[in-house]
Amino acid sequence: MTLKKTLRVALAGGLMVGSLAVQADPSPQMLSQTCAACHGTMGSSVAVIPTIAGADPEYFVETMQAFKSGERKATVMDRVAKGYSDEQITAMANYFAAQKPVPMNQPFSAAKAQQGVKLHNDYCEKCHEDGGTNTEASALLAGQSTLYLKYSMEDFKAGHREVPKKMRTQVKKMLDQHGPSSIEAVLNYYGSQQ
Structure with missing residues (x-):
């Protein structure tokens, strides 16, 4: 084979491989990197943004679709x-579901967290099983x-997010029986799990 013919074959092969590379969809891991700046590496946040590592894929897809349609209000999402x-949303959902969430290292009140354990068990555990880890x-x-x-x-209370009926009932019952400080106690319990 002549040098000229070899170069033509190499060029044609390179163009063919190059066009396949351009046509390939990004991998779920590559897609997830666009989320890292806000949601943390592999979905574990270190800021006020939620951790999405370990998220149920169906919940992730529903949430993203609600953002996409405008059904769920957001500042950026x-x-x-x-x-x-x-x-791509489904691929990211499956990727993040496979990641192990890393709890946030944050301050909390041990006394309020202790109150929050009982409140969680009485009002939240049926839906947020295993202390909110499931x-x-x-x-x-x-x-x-x-x-x-x-x-x-606050978003639930203001009507910016849809409140599931069961959650509305349980939160109202907790507030009626234990007052507004009960919310803070439960949140301290979740924050204490590090």
């Missing part, structure tokens, strides 16, 4: 979610930023 296809039926609560959880509760 409603715009970010629109940049992903449904397939994500099969709901979002991760244990080890989340207490500020994020506080803002989430």
Whole structure:
């Protein structure tokens, strides 16, 4: 084979491989890197933003779709979610579900956390099982930023987020029986799980 013919074959092969590389979808890990600045490396946050590592894939997809459609209000995520296809959202959901959440190292009141354990067991455990660590039926609560959880509760109260009927009933019952400080106690319990 002549040098000229060899170069043509190499060039054609390179173009073919190059076009395949351009057509390939980004991997779930690559997609997840766009989330790292806010949600932490591999989905474990170190700020007021929630940890998404270990999130139930169905919950993750539902949440992203709600952001994407505008059903769930947000400061940034409603715009970010629109940049992903449904397939990419599902791929990210499966990626983050496989990651182990790292609890946030944060200050908490031991006395309030002790009160919060009992309140959690009486009012929250049925949905937020295993002390808020089980994500099969709901979002991760244990080890989340207490500020994020506080803002989430304020969003529920203000009507910015839909409150599940069971949660509304249980929170109302807890507030009626234990007053507003009960919310802070439960949040300190979740924050104490480090």
